[in-house]
Amino acid sequence: MFISPSPIVDDLNAAVGSTPLVRLHRLFPTTEVLAKVESMNPGWSAKDRPAVSMLDDALHRGVLAPGGTVIESSSGNLGISLARACTLRDVNFVCVVDARANRSTVAAIRALGARIEVVDRPDPATGDLLTARLARVRELLDEIPGSINLNQYGNPANARAHHRGTMREIAEATGGRLDVMLAACSTTGTIGGCRSYITERGMQTELVAVDAVGSVLFGGAQGARLLPGMGAGFVTELSRQVEPDRVIRVSERQCIAGARILAQREGILAGASTGGVVFAAAQVIRERPEVRRLAILVHDGGLPYLETVYDDDWVRENLDLAPEDIRATMTEIEDLQTHDGTDRD
Incomplete structure (x- = not known):
């Protein structure tokens, strides 16, 4: 098979974007789930x-x-x-x-x-x-x-990057045929950029914001958030300008289990916020069996989390979660994908 040569760019800033969409058929065998692997950016994240x-x-x-x-x-x-x-x-x-x-x-x-x-x-x-x-x-x-200060929480150039880049790339790769798009929240620039692109192009895509329990974004109740990178303790300026179709709030246990099962089933080592998106995707599939194609964002890579999210001792000491708690939630993610309407709790 002929592989075209990689382009020559002036610097790594020019190498940002054009990340792959990967089918997660091992983890999600009943529904086409496409992962936008933003950890393959030169800085290892969607940021x-x-x-x-x-x-x-x-x-x-x-x-x-x-x-x-x-x-x-x-x-x-x-x-x-x-x-x-x-x-x-x-x-x-x-x-x-x-x-x-x-x-x-x-x-x-x-x-x-x-x-x-x-x-x-x-x-x-x-x-x-x-x-x-x-x-x-x-x-x-x-x-x-x-x-x-660039003010990532209110800067229109934040959301514009995801309008012109992230969501455009997903839409072009899928021909605009996408039932659900899920992404985690912090500044809400990603959600805002995806929303504006979906609306501009008239796509019939449900936009789901995945937020942390304890975050005040989109009407959430403030509480402790022990994992970095998802949610906010104040209502960001960008979040006031966007309305997702749905908000799913995930716990630290669900984020850790989602990250670990993504690594073990698909070989994608990701951070905690991506784990939360994985859990939310399984929940959407369980609730809406008619959905045929979803896209999720792999917001960042998992190497910085090896001593935290992927470490049983750290999880036990800092989050009071035992390894069996995490394994049970990993099983729950797989069980959520059944479409027979039977509860397995």
């Missing part, structure tokens, strides 16, 4: 897309110039993506993370030339670490002359 989009937008509009400084809050993935993108645009980068961030992720951000600021205490008023990170961003903007 590569908005990172390049927001940075280049700021440079194009003249609010940022080479030699300037970007200060951004991140749970990890956007930090990696912005660290690389800023390096390639000769821009300084300060990344504000919190104590939940994976050590390997923080090390990668630092290795790419960024300065790290760690917030280890939640906001006293809300008890939320994300709110505390944003407060530290505001302090740094006052301290560093000429610095800017």
